[in-house]
């Protein structure tokens with residue numbers, strides 16, 4: 063091996079590897095990204111890299127990890143460079159991305175993160191912190207009792223949460239007369255910008271309540287003066303394996319401690335509200351819109367909803383990756399019927415082409431070059447299913463339609479959670495509710511009661527008129543899982559039967 067990927071070794075790379083052709087040193091930081099994981103590096107950082115290559119030199123990214131030092135430890139010796147491996151059955155294109163200029167680890171030095179966030183050059187803060195880091199209670203409001211929220215209210219100068227960092231830096235910017243940055247949420251939440259805006263206002267109100275009356279309220283400032291455009295992000299990014307690392311090192315002739323694997327497809331739809339400017343993303347395939355809602359719902363309910371279905375049913379059927387699960391005729395059929403259930407819940411007047419969308423999804427799920435693990439998608443189901451599955455199920459029931467396939471995904475989530483430590487390895491995937499779920503499963507309740515309790519824990523359909531009915535559907539599927547595994551659950555829906563009629 064000739065050493066490690068870095069600014070100094072870029073010139074050694076084979077000609078077919080794409081590299082940043084701009085002067086990285088002349089790029090000024092313009093974006094702070096919270097949650098600098100693989101998804102960010104395959105998606106937003108790649109779009110920004112294209113803008114930098116196009117000559118926009120003031121949108122470099124400062125990447126912040128809110129928890130672990132791993133990304134910083136891997137990328138710092140590489141000057142923030144890493145390889146994006148874009149893979150499908152046609153082959154692989156390697157591209158070195160240069161848009162991440164520096165990396166910070168919040169728990170090590172929260173002050174440095176606040177310094178970055180208050181730098182007047184920074185005009186956009188993007189986030190991919192995963193669903194659970196929004197710290198919502200089961201009813202969707204801010205979980206004000208969460209220990210990290212309690213900590214951040216008591217220690218505004220050394221926060222742990224995204225809420226704490228955003229609130230403190232927005233307060234400091236206001237005090238210094240620096241215009242607020244735009245907050246661009248890039249997580250898979252419905253109305254993600256508006257959701258984060260609401261949570262941050264709740265957080266700021268709690269802060270305001272404990273500061274003296276001399277200070278101007280922060281909540282009103284955030285409500286009126288800070289832009290939170292919503293965005294829909296899409297690119298499938300399987301976790302990098304050691305085999306990936308070895309293969310990429312071989313292809314580069316240099317070591318890269320953390321290359322990122324992804325597919326050719328990418329999509330980003332953003333509400334165009336950036337009072338302090340933004341890169342010209344639209345030049346590189348980003349769709350700038352007034353209202354991202356319909357796109358977001360389509361993606362969450364068709365892509366992510368199917369993903370969760372494939373993950374839990376795949377795990378219960380012994381499939382380790384999405385492409386293998388999707389090649390299983392029962393799961394393949396199930397996904398078509400799941401889509402058929404979800405599509406009527408989407409806005410009908412927004413010009414969405416759901417047939418083209420699902421056809422493309424089918425091709426993406428079949429990508430054998432990705433080896434996207436079902437266990438990876440299975441993580442955090444209690445946080446994901448509300449917007450991916452439960453929302454469509456409730457919308458159908460309100461319209462007098464049945465949620466037979468949607469409810470099977472909720473049942474498969476419960477069954478897969480319960481199967482860990484039995485037919486699935488202990489800790490095969492994790493969920494913030496794990497302790498409470500294991501306690502629940504240990505109580506050996508009758509299926510209907512256990513299902514209702516799982517709904518309560520996760521806040522599924524909380525307060526909704528159709529809650530009881532949905533629980534019944536889920537409990538019926540769970541009985542099938544118990545009696546005859548996924549085969550019986552599918553058979554009850556007419557899947558895998560020669561005379562199948564559902565759909």
Ligand code: CS2
Nearest residue numbers: 295296297298366369438439
């Ligand atoms: C997946 C998503 O892990 C998951 O829950 O459904 O990460 C999915 O791959 C992305 O949203 C695709 O854009």
